[in-house]
Amino acid sequence: MRQALHHLEIDTPGRGLVDITAPIREFVGEQSIDIGLLTIFCRHTSASLLIQENADPSVQRDLERYFETIAPEDPRRYEHDTEGPDDMPAHLRTALTQVQLSIPLEHGRLVLGTWQGIYLFEHRARTHTREVVLHIMGS
Template identity: 45%
Template sequence: MQWQQKEISLKARPRGFHLVTHEIVQQLPELAQFELGLLHLWIQHTSASLSINENADPDVRLDFESFFNRLVPESEPYYRHNDEGPDDLPAHFKSSLLGCELTIPIRQGGLKMGTWQGIYLGEHRNQAGSRQIVATLQGQTKSE
């Protein structure tokens, strides 16, 4: 059984939901060594999220953004935490609702996701920088 861990960086993106599967896999060449296992991803931010959903139709990502903006509106008069602007607290709410981690099966050196599944970065801030992710690989390597 092998364990490997590294930090990867996702480029800065505008607010919205972004398909980042390729960007993550590209930064994990170690993935190819694993015959069977798990990839755990943990985003190190409280105003962004990770989730798995539709990887083909970009309208799904636009609909996600519209839905979450209606669910968690900005500038509500009862919000106390707004030190960094009207998107500050809503970004934290969205991050908590969607989550900061994913666990994905590995098989034969790749991610074993469904045909229409992809990894989303939920960027919930209007002006955000790059996002850092801790990637932990666990499993049986091809040399074992």
């Protein structure tokens, strides 16, 4: 059994989905693990992780619009606004998604579906550098 840990830094352009599949695949490929499990963990409370369709960009746009409707920036709705009007909506969006993903490995590759990609979902309006921790175990 082998394991490895890696910290991946991702610069976000502001609110939206950032495809992080390529650097994750690169890390997995460097580990020489044939069968195992990859855990991906986002170290933030205002950004999250998704596995989502990567073929049609309208999927990402629709997701972003949907989250704007269920957690809008409306100062009348929230008490918490320490970092601005997008602060509490960002926390709500993270609570409704996930900060950790587990993906099996087979033949040294992620077992993702044909149209699946791994995304960091930035919920804040301004740019950020986000940290995602990758932990792989297997043989």
